Each structure stands twice: as structure tokens, then as C-alpha cells.
Amino acid sequence: MAVRAQMPNASFRIENPFKIGFLGALGAILAITLAGMFGSLSTVLTYIGAALFLALGIDPFIAWLEKKGWPRPAALLATVFGMLVVVTLIIWAIVPSVITQVNEISIRYGAIIGDLLTSDIVGWLSNTFPALDVQAMVAQAASWLQGNAASITGGVLQVGVGIVNGVFGGLIVFILTIYFVASMHTIKRVFYQLTPASKRERIMHLGDQITDSVGKYVVGQIALGVINGLLTFIFLSIIGASMPMVFAVIAFSGSLIPMVGTITASAIIVLSQLILMDPGTPTWWIAGIYYLVYMQIEAYVISPRIMSQAVAVPGSVVVIAALTGGTLLGLLGALIAIPVAASIMIIFRQVVIPAQNRR
Secondary structure (H helix, E strand, O other): OOOOOOOOOOOOOOOOHHHHHHHHHHHHHHHHHHHHHHHHOHHHHHHHHHHHHHHHHHHHHHHHHHHOOOOHHHHHHHHHHHHHHHHHHHHHHHHHHHHHHHHHHHHHHHHHHHHHHHOOHHHHHHHHOOOOOHHHHHHHHHHHHHHOHHHHHHHHHHHHHHHHHHHHHHHHHHHHHHHHHHOHHHHHHHHHHOOOHHHHHHHHHHHHHHHHHHHHHHHHHHHHHHHHHHHHHHHHHHOOOOOHHHHHHHHHHHHOOOOOHHHHHHHHHHHHHHHHOOOOOOHHHHHHHHHHHHHHHHHHHHHHHHHOOOOOOOHHHHHHHHHHHHHHHHHHHHHHHHHHHHHHHHHHHHHHHHHHHOO
């Protein structure tokens, strides 16, 4: 006797469609709300990310002092005090130079504008270019300045507010960095306790490798910045350039940004020398030649030697990671993109690939 196979009934009935639709709508609203919250907290998250990134970079210095026999609180205080001393010395060296240069620029261009106003420039233009209505042009320029005075003043005020916000943000990052450095071991221990006990030792090993990789990367970038800053200060002082200390700090800051930082800082320095120095002095093109040579040496000699102990990431991955991080998170994303890529490669090499080989 043939037995008829019973086919499962493919048709099904949705019970309580209103309840399912209501829950789905609540889920969508919650997702949109969370996305808006993350957007509103983007500045705070940036501060936290920058502070954590700096804390991982400072931790190797504290670990080095601990190996020398220092207690961790004393090593932390010494490191923070050293950072404050360095920042104070930089500000003390930069501010007088900037004030002096601004006064010189004001005097120089103020004298030029004064000569133009006191001379019979309007009459000369009228006589030289009779087809132009110089009087009407001057009237239109004065009218434009009068009408846009509020916008110009508002732009200056906005720049001032931006500077104040930047200083406030830097202070917040500095305070968060101190807290993260002081509680780094506690943070790691709490995170490891949240993992399954059977895999905790393996995760601890990977976590220590990742944090060490990030810390070494930050130390390497700082070393590149110090080298670029010192060489910039020495070189600009030798050729008699304007504000060597200020541009040394710019060179140091630029070297902290991967890929485009050194190029950007070099372009700013060369253009500034072209503007600030007298037109007849060759300072700007000498600086341009120097930075063209230095960028090649940094790319092929200095950076590989310093970063060989920090992160092992192929060049193509470095470019892709830096571009992706910069596009998503701006400056912070460009800074953390390479250590994040190195961390992902560590996980692939020690977790994913061995798991695939065991199959």
C-alpha cells in the first residue's frame, strides 16, 4: 500500500497583525532615536576616543617607569607633570613670537594702507583710466563694507568662539586622558571579566597585544613628530626664517597625522615664509626644497625604522584605513585608523585564520 507523503502546509496565518506592526514601528522609532542620540553625542564620543587613544599611548611610558622601580601612582604623576611642563614651555615660546609677528604685520600693512589713503590715488586712477568711474567704485566699496560690517564682525567672533571651544575641548580630553591612564588596568580587568571564563585567557592575550600595538603606534607617531619639529626648528633658525618655534610646533602636529599631515604642515610653513618674509629673500623656496627632501627621507628611512616595532600593516591597508577613517570620523578617524587596522589584522591572524585551518 502506497503511503502518501504529507507535505507541510506552506501557508501560514499571521495572528495579531496590529501587535506585530506596533512592535515593528516601536523598533524603528527606537533605532531612529538612538541614531539621533549618537549624532548629538558625536563631540563627546570624539573626546572619549581621543582621550582613550592618548591614554594607550601614554601607558608605555608609565610601564617603562614601573620597570625602573617606580610605583604606578608616582609614574603617572611624573608623566602628567612632564606633559604639563612641555605644553607650558611650548606656549611660553610661541605666544611672544606670534604677538611680535602680528604687530609687525599690522605695522607693515597698516603703513601700506595709510600711504594709499594719504596719496592722491583716486585722482591718479581717474586720470590714468578715464573710462572707469573711480568715484562710484570707491562709493560701492564703502557701501559694501558698511553693509557687511555685521557679517565680518560675526565671522571674527565665530573664530574666537571656535578657539575657546578648542581650548575647552583640549582641557576635557586632557582630564579624560588622566582618568583613563589611572584606571587602565581596572578597565581591562572589567572588560575581561565580561568574557566567558573558558576563553578569558585567550581574550586577555589578544587584548594586551592590541593595546600594546596601539600604544607603540602612538609612541612612534610622537617620535616622528619630535624629529620633524626639532629639524624644522634647527633648519628655520639657520636660514633666518620667521617664527621658527611656531612652525616647529606646526611640523610636530602635522607629523602626528598619517599620510597627509607632513605634506600639509610643510605647505603651510613654505607659504607662511612666502607671506611673512620680504619678497626678495629666498627663504620660502629654500624651505620648499628642504621639505621635499625631508619627506622622502621620512617616508623611506625614518618612518619604517620607527614603525617597524609598532604596527605591521601593509602599505595598501594603511592608505585604505587612513582614507576610510578620515572620511567617517575626520581627524580622529585618520589618527586611529591605522592601529584599528593593525588590531583587526591581529584578530584575523590569531583567531580567524587558525579557526579556518582547523576545519
